[in-house]
Amino acid sequence: MGELKSTQRLTAEAIVDAFNQMDIDAIVFYRAPECMRFILPASLNQPPTNNEQYRASLLHVKAVFNNFSLTINDIVEDTGASKICLWLSARADTLAGEYINEYMWTMEFDATGTRITKMLEFVDAGTYRDFWPKLQKAIKEQPEG
Numbered sequence: 001m002g003e004l005k006s007t008q009r010l011t012a013e014a015i016v017d018a019f020n021q022m023d024i025d026a027i028v029f030y031r032a033p034e035c036m037r038f039i040l041p042a043s044l045n046q047p048p049t050n051n052e053q054y055r056a057s058l059l060h061v062k063a064v065f066n067n068f069s070l071t072i073n074d075i076v077e078d079t080g081a082s083k084i085c086l087w088l089s090a091r092a093d094t095l096a097g098e099y100i101n102e103y104m105w106t107m108e109f110d111a112t113g114t115r116i117t118k119m120l121e122f123v124d125a126g127t128y129r130d131f132w133p134k135l136q137k138a139i140k141e142q143p144e145g
Helices: 007-020 024-029 051-064 125-140
Strands: 031-040 066-078 083-094 097-109 116-123
Touching: 007 024, 007 066, 007 083, 007 097, 024 031, 024 051, 031 051, 097 125, 116 125
Parallel strands: 031 116
Antiparallel strands: 066 083, 083 097, 097 116
């Protein structure tokens, strides 16, 4: 008989599902009002983002990424600390070609397990360094329509 999933694990899985549908309202819904997102490693020099800034970045992603999907490779959960760490694989189609990346998300939850209070997003620095400039160039080269 399988174990019952914790509320925070169900929330984490719902967030991944929302990303797979690129449902920005649902993604932001699971974030507490005070939630901050931190992109790591620190060498990427990305400032933390609040919910409004995060929503704006998701709108940009939605506009340039088609068929975006996340796959959960592994989940490590610490219910006592109200934390979950996800190892994810991402894939999408873009004007610059296929986007493939890996993420490690560490999410801290409120006492109910239904809202994220802090998110650490560790990204593949090589993909960040190599792919994003190509994508920005491809977007600029698009004819206005």
